[in-house]
Amino acid sequence: MSDFGTVLESGTRLLRGLPRRRAHVAQARREAAAWAAGHPGVQAQLVVDERPGTPVVDFDLLLEHPEGGTVALTAQADDGVPWLIDHSTHWAAGQLVTVDEVHLSVAQALTMIRSLSRRDTTPHDEIVDQCLILNEIAADDGPVPGEELQAAADEFRRGRGLHDRASTLAWLAEMGMTPEQFEDYIGGIARRRSFRRRKEAELGPARLAARPGDFDRVRAVWITGPERAVTGAVAELAVLGDKGTAALAELDGEIETVIAERFAVDLPAVLADAAPGAVAGPVPHGGGFLAGVVLDRTAARQDERTLAAAGRAAFTEWLAGRRREATVEWHWS
Amino acid sequence: MILILSDRRDDAVELVLPKLERRGARVTWWDPGDFPARGRLTAAFAGGGHRIVLDTGAERLDLSEVRAVWRRRPNAPAPGESVTEPSHRRHAIWQAEFLLDGVWELAPARWLPSRRDVERRAHNKIIHMAQAAALGFRVPETVYTNDPAELVPAYERAGGDLIAKQINSDEFTVDGADHRAYTTVLNRRHLTSRHRLQHEPVILQPYVPKAVELRVIVVGERVFAAEIDARASRTARDDWRHYDDDRVRYAAHRLPDALERACVELTASLGLTYGAIDLILTPDGEYTFLEINPNGAWGFVEQRAGLPVSEAIADWLVAADRAVDRAADNAVDRTAGDALDRTADHAAGDLADEKDGRS
Numbered sequence: 001m002s003d004f005g006t007v008l009e010s011g012t013r014l015l016r017g018l019p020r021r022r023a024h025v026a027q028a029r030r031e032a033a034a035w036a037a038g039h040p041g042v043q044a045q046l047v048v049d050e051r052p053g054t055p056v057v058d059f060d061l062l063l064e065h066p067e068g069g070t071v072a073l074t075a076q077a078d079d080g081v082p083w084l085i086d087h088s089t090h091w092a093a094g095q096l097v098t099v100d101e102v103h104l105s106v107a108q109a110l111t112m113i114r115s116l117s118r119r120d121t122t123p124h125d126e127i128v129d130q131c132l133i134l135n136e137i138a139a140d141d142g143p144v145p146g147e148e149l150q151a152a153a154d155e156f157r158r159g160r161g162l163h164d165r166a167s168t169l170a171w172l173a174e175m176g177m178t179p180e181q182f183e184d185y186i187g188g189i190a191r192r193r194s195f196r197r198r199k200e201a202e203l204g205p206a207r208l209a210a211r212p213g214d215f216d217r218v219r220a221v222w223i224t225g226p227e228r229a230v231t232g233a234v235a236e237l238a239v240l241g242d243k244g245t246a247a248l249a250e251l252d253g254e255i256e257t258v259i260a261e262r263f264a265v266d267l268p269a270v271l272a273d274a275a276p277g278a279v280a281g282p283v284p285h286g287g288g289f290l291a292g293v294v295l296d297r298t299a300a301r302q303d304e305r306t307l308a309a310a311g312r313a314a315f316t317e318w319l320a321g322r323r324r325e326a327t328v329e330w331h332w333s
Numbered sequence: 334m335i336l337i338l339s340d341r342r343d344d345a346v347e348l349v350l351p352k353l354e355r356r357g358a359r360v361t362w363w364d365p366g367d368f369p370a371r372g373r374l375t376a377a378f379a380g381g382g383h384r385i386v387l388d389t390g391a392e393r394l395d396l397s398e399v400r401a402v403w404r405r406r407p408n409a410p411a412p413g414e415s416v417t418e419p420s421h422r423r424h425a426i427w428q429a430e431f432l433l434d435g436v437w438e439l440a441p442a443r444w445l446p447s448r449r450d451v452e453r454r455a456h457n458k459i460i461h462m463a464q465a466a467a468l469g470f471r472v473p474e475t476v477y478t479n480d481p482a483e484l485v486p487a488y489e490r491a492g493g494d495l496i497a498k499q500i501n502s503d504e505f506t507v508d509g510a511d512h513r514a515y516t517t518v519l520n521r522r523h524l525t526s527r528h529r530l531q532h533e534p535v536i537l538q539p540y541v542p543k544a545v546e547l548r549v550i551v552v553g554e555r556v557f558a559a560e561i562d563a564r565a566s567r568t569a570r571d572d573w574r575h576y577d578d579d580r581v582r583y584a585a586h587r588l589p590d591a592l593e594r595a596c597v598e599l600t601a602s603l604g605l606t607y608g609a610i611d612l613i614l615t616p617d618g619e620y621t622f623l624e625i626n627p628n629g630a631w632g633f634v635e636q637r638a639g640l641p642v643s644e645a646i647a648d649w650l651v652a653a654d655r656a657v658d659r660a661a662d663n664a665v666d667r668t669a670g671d672a673l674d675r676t677a678d679h680a681a682g683d684l685a686d687e688k689d690g691r692s
Contacts, residue, residue, distance in 0.1 A: 021508070049522065055508050058522060074525045083529035084499050088512040180582075 004066050007039055008073065011061050015075040022055045032061070041066075053093025056086060092331040099131035099328050101138065111185060124330075125323075130192065132322045137195050144190045149183075152190035199318065200311030207314035208300065208307060213273065214265035215300035215310055222268055222281075222292025225255040230282045230289040237279045237293045263300075263309045268292065334398045335650050336442070337362040339405035345632055345643075346405055352647035358654060363389045366408025369429050376436050385436045396440045401653040403445045403646070404452070405628065443653035445552075445646065446607035452627045455603035458500055458536065461625045468599050470622035473541055479534040481527040488524060491539035495519045498536040541613045541621050547586055549610040550631045551600040552645040553652075556593045557631075559638035560586040560614070583637030592620055599625060606649065 014035045018028040025048055032046035042063040049058040061073040092098065096109040104112070104127065112130055113123065121129075162168040172182055208215055223233055233255055264272045270280040274294045281291030300306055335358050339346050346362060353360050368374060373388040385396040410429035416422050437448055446452060455461055459477055466472045476487050477500060488495045497517045505512060517523070518540060545560040562582040588596070600608035609629025613621045631642045 054512070055510075058525075076526045076528070078528055080532060081529060082532035083523075083526060084497060084514040084517070084533070084535050085505055085507065085512070086526060086529055087497075087517055087523060088505070088507060088514045090507075091511040091513045 004042075007042055007063065008071075010039070011035070011044070011063065011073050012075045015059055015061055015073065016077040018059050020057055020059070020076075022050055022057050025050070025057060028057075028059065032059075047072075051089075053089035090331075092329075095331050097127060097131065097328065097330050099128055100135050100326050102131045102134045104131055104134075128323060128326070128328055129319055132319060132326060133192050133195055135326075137191050140191060140195070144187050144194070148190045148194055149186060152193055153186045156186060156189060196315060200308070200315045203314035203318060204307045204311030205302075207317075208302065208310035212300040214263065214313065215306050216264045217261055217298045217300075218264050218267055218271070219259075219261045219295040219297075220267060220271050220274075220292055221257065221259045221295060222271060222290055223255045223257050224285055224290045225288050227282065227289045229254045230291050234279055234282065234291050237291060263306070264297075265309070265313050334394070335360045335401045335403070335654050336394070336396075336399045336440075337403045337405060338365055338407040339403070340364055340366065340408055343406050345630075346403075348632065348635065348643040349403075349646050349650075352644055353650065356647060356651045358647075358651050361389065361392060361394055363387070364408055365433055366411055368410050368433065369425065370411055370413040374432060374436060376432065376439070383439065385439060387436075396436060399440050399442045400655075401445070401650045402437070402440065402442045403650055404447070404449070443656075444606065445649060445653075446605040446627045451604040455605050455608075455625070455627045456501075458624055461599070461603060462622070464602055465599055465622045465625070468595055468602065470595060470599070471619060472622050473538045476537040477534055478537065479530050479532070481530045483537070484527045484530060485524055487537040488519060493521075494540035496538050496540050497523070498538070500534055500536055541623075542615055543613045544616045544618075545586070545614050547588075547610075547612040547614060547620075548629070548631075548634055549588065549596050549612060550629075550634050550640070550642050550645075551596050551605075551608045551610065552642065553606055553649045554597050555645045555649075556588065556596055557634060557638075557640040557642055557645070558586040558588045558593075559634040559640060560584050583633065585638045585640055586614075588620075603627070607646075 014032065018031060028048070029046060032044070036042075036044035036046075045062045047060040047062060049060070051057065058076075059074070063071045063073060065071050092103070094105055094107075095103050096106050097104050109127060112127060157163070157168060160171065162171050169179075172179065177185065221237065223230055223237070268285065268290055270283050270290065271292045271294055274280045274292075276294045276296050279291060279293050282289040283291070335353060337346055337349075337360060339362065341362070341364055350360065350362070363372065365372075367389070371390050373390075374386070375388075376383060376385045387394040387396060410426050410433060412422050412425035412429075416425055434449065447455065462472055462475065474490065476483055495518075497519060499514045502514075505514075545562045548559050548561060550557040550559075560583070562584075596608070596610050599610065600606070603625070605627050607627070609626040609631060611623040611626070611629075613623060615621060634640050635642045
């Protein structure tokens with residue numbers, strides 16, 4: 001056999017013995033590099049073909065022919081794996097997450113990311129929440145009322161500064177969406193919004209009745225900042241009721257001050273049930289510290305705004321409960 | 334009396350049940366997977382006749398009163414948890430399957446889509462593809478083979494646009510993880526492992542260019558066609574079972590009359606009263622047959638394309654139920670089975686015609 005014939009035979013033996021798994025590619029590269037070092041005349045290079053959606057990989061060995069040109073060598077041993085199985089993909093290939101009955105494809109997730117609120121929660125949690133809602137509306141395939149569609153589209157466009165047709169079309173082009181796909185996409189958002197509103201209206205009254213104190217209207221002042229600064233300013237908070245808010249102007253420059261009226265449930269937790277005049281904190285808060293004082297508190301009343309707040313709180317709690325019960329499987333962890 | 338044989342979590346049954354109730358039908362939904370663990374079944378022969386009683390745990394059913402059976406997605410029989418020795422479990426399942434097959438054969442009922450053995454035969458792609466070709470469907474040049482030497486010629490005949498599919502779906506794992514063999518579009522890399530073909534046969538077909546894919550649902554003599562346009566989806570464009578609903582468009586589709594009749598004929602010729610036929614409409618307007626699933630999914634055809642399949646199934650079951658009753662009153666001098674089959678077919682057809690407004 002010629003020298004090159006011997007090299008081919010040896011290269012074939014190498015390829016047949018390489019581990020055909022993504023996790024072992026580094027090992028395969030080391031073995032191929034050692035082999036190449038032993039056959040310097042053929043300039044050997046290993047080509048790794050990592051297929052999507054499967055741990056199985058393929059290899060080729062490129063060799064320089066003695067008379068010039070490249071020889072590509074590929075070889076697979078008969079390991080008894082049938083052909084279609086060798087070329088199969090993981091059942092969830094192309095999918096990001098499964099939440100109960102909803103399988104979210106990577107493409108769907110990328111689309112969904114465009115409509116995430118990015119408020120108070122990680123994208124992971126918000127994607128799961130959206131999937132939970134998709135589970136709830138899976139059977140809802142009736143037409144979306146025109147006004148709901150319009151409201152969802154308006155909100156989406158406002159949120160992205162798409163104030164006219166030209167900017168919207170430019171955005172669609174950038175995202176690779178056709179106007180029809182955009183309409184379907186907005187239809188999906190409108191359905192989820194509509195479900196959320198229905199659920200809030202359904203749960204709100206009972207939530208308000210169960211814990212009306214959560215929906216007291218509370219006027220409060222709270223400060224946040226480094227522990228030393230917040231602790232030093234607590235005395236100023238104690239006299240706010242008597243001297244107005246003028247004392248706040250003297251606070252340490254590192255301190256951030258908020259004066260607001262909120263529903264009790266929307267206040268920093270330490271202030272939610274605090275009596276007027278009593279200083280609460282300092283307590284750890286978002287990497288710093290927080291202290292505050294309630295200026296006055298008005299008992300909850302059953303008006304539209306309060307019911308809406310109760311509905312929002314109830315929906316958040318309902319969703320948290322669903323999240324706890326749901327089966328969530330991330331496929332790309 | 335209508336008997337539905339299916340898993341208790343079957344959404345398709347949930348879609349049809351309210352329609353049956355609206356039609357005043359008496360319905361029992363039972364999963365043979367409950368037998369023999371919880372259900373009790375007795376076939377008693379005496380005095381030249383027989384009596385078959387099914388006790389589901391919730392009710393006792395005289396199977397001679399069952400006129401229509403919808404065999405949807407029943408689970409296989411399973412013994413109770415206290416039967417733990419594997420060979421005992423296998424033995425119990427084997428006995429249970431025989432009793433079930435026997436009593437279903439004796440029940441004087443019309444079946445949707447068919448009894449188990451007929452469905453199994455019709456499900457075989459080789460059998461139904463031959464039948465479709467015989468009925469004039471356009472069928473892609475197809476090779477079923479485990480001969481490695483067939484791969485490269487098929488690839489070349491297809492001009493490099495070759496797909497591979499499995500002959501029957503089944504579960505398997507790779508490195509312990511569940512994998513699927515979806516429709517695979519071949520490239521030259523696939524040819525380099527041709528020896529693997531020897532281990533199990535596959536289907537090789539030229540890639541059929543598609544304007545849209547179609548799922549055609551046949552219920553008795555009624556036909557519903559949904560088009561599935563997956564061209565906008567990178568995930569689903571080669572196999573819509575990847576389900577990418579944001580990018581896949583579903584819509585009702587009007588088939589040419591002759592093709593619609595051929596779909597009914599194909600279904601009936603396989604001994605079925607229901608079938609889900611997959612076709613491709615090519616960009617040049619040709620309809621190409623892929624396969625028929627005797628119990629294939631139709632929920633998305635109703636929900637995404639707005640086609641009233643559940644109503645049609647309810648119509649068929651109720652018509653079969655009532656037709657058999659009428660026929661049983663009249664058919665004293667005829668062979669019961671044949672006469673009942675014909676009468677039920679006609680009754681279902683009449684009802685379908687009424688709903689479609691056809692004369």
